[in-house]
Amino acid sequence: MYDIIIIGAGPAGLTAALYAGRANKSVLIIEKGSFGGQITYSPKVENIPGFLSVTGNEFADKLVEQVLAQGAEIECAEVLSIREMGTHKTVLTDDGGAFDGRAVIVATGAKHRLLGLDKETDFIGEGISFCAVCDGAFYEGKTIAVIGGGNSALQEAILLSDLAKKVYVVQNLDFLTGEKKMVDQLNTKSNVEVITGTTVKALLGDK
Ligand SMILES: Cc1cc2nc3c(=O)[nH]c(=O)nc-3n(C[C@H](O)[C@H](O)[C@H](O)COP(=O)(O)OP(=O)(O)OC[C@H]3O[C@@H](n4cnc5c(N)ncnc54)[C@H](O)[C@@H]3O)c2cc1C
The missing domain is CATH 3.50.50.60 (FAD/NAD(P)-binding domain)
Structure with missing residues (x-):
């Protein structure tokens, strides 16, 4: 016992x-x-x-x-x-x-919801991250795609826009579902481009 x-x-x-x-x-x-x-x-x-x-x-x-x-x-x-x-x-x-x-x-933790694409799990920690506060610094000066258009995605995109060269927000719906206040804040960021009505189909890369 x-x-x-x-x-x-x-x-x-x-x-x-x-x-x-x-x-x-x-x-x-x-x-x-x-x-x-x-x-x-x-x-x-x-x-x-x-x-x-x-x-x-x-x-x-x-x-x-x-x-x-x-x-x-x-x-x-x-x-x-x-x-x-x-x-x-x-x-x-x-x-x-x-x-x-x-x-x-x-203490079984949490699971990230994956897109279900080839190579996705191979790239975790090698270009795919789930936390801008934790990993954002590794992408400084780079081009980043944030997948999703809800509050979490917008919050991450806003944070990343301060250190990335360019941030794409890719949302499958035709509109963002995040709060208006956050959408407004995102719109003030000149290096952020929102792509709506678009589903991510593949992740390319070799390492
Ligand atoms: C790529 C990446 C980078 C990160 N970087 C940072 C960082 O730089 N700084 C930071 O603070 N945080 C970072 N995080 C977040 C951090 O890893 C998590 O916040 C932390 O691991 C959560 O701890 P946890 O113990 O609650 O859960 P988890 O780490 O999810 O652990 C839960 C464990 O429970 C086990 N488990 C689940 N169900 C069962 C079961 N039925 N039977 C037996 N075992 C089970 C799982 O296998 C797992 O090992 C990062 C996360 C990722 C994915």
């Missing part, structure tokens, strides 16, 4: 494990993919206090090392369900595992 079972070993799950370990709790972390979660896709992380610059993988390795040093155990499997047993919970995994814990922390 573990004090705490943590599902997901992204930065959130690993940080939870760190604090649980420091509180002398027995901890099991269950991860279905790569330890470090989404941050392992990032070639360069520059907003983590204490690190001038670090790759996502290096950061994840350090976190895992720190968590293991605190006594956490790890299990590579996908969690399929959690059973409430009254005094504790039983976590069931795809490889037939069953783990008992007094408490369960779900």
Whole structure:
């Protein structure tokens, strides 16, 4: 029986494990993919206090090392369900595992919605990004396409316009769905071109 079972070993799950370990709790972390979660896709992380610059993988390795040093155990499997047993919970995994814990922390993160195009996943971190605040600096002086026309896309486009040579906003509908205030702000940017009624069909490139 573990004090705490943590599902997901992204930065959130690993940080939870760190604090649980420091509180002398027995901890099991269950991860279905790569330890470090989404941050392992990032070639360069520059907003983590204490690190001038670090790759996502290096950061994840350090976190895992720190968590293991605190006594956490790890299990590579996908969690399929959690059973409430009254005094504790039983976590069931795809490889037939069953783990008992007094408490369960779900830190399964978020998934980006992909376009479903060829090469899309190969280019994540190599030209495709999901976060202008995180990755915008890598595209300084370059031409960027922001796919989408809602608030998130417009916010990212506005931010990117301050550092990019040119920003295209590509929207499948015939109009932008973001708030008027944001559309107005976008329209003041001379290096932004909005393309509506257009669906992205392919991503070209070799690396
Ligand atoms: C290309 C890229 C660059 C980025 N750059 C930066 C940056 O520079 N700075 C920054 O601050 N942020 C950056 N981010 C964002 C950052 O990676 C996320 O905010 C962070 O990873 C979220 O952490 P999390 O632990 O909540 O979730 P995640 O990282 O998504 O981790 C969740 C984990 O749970 C696992 N999981 C899910 N379901 C199950 C299940 N059923 N069973 C077992 N395991 C499961 C997943 O495999 C995953 O490993 C970047 C993201 C990407 C994609």
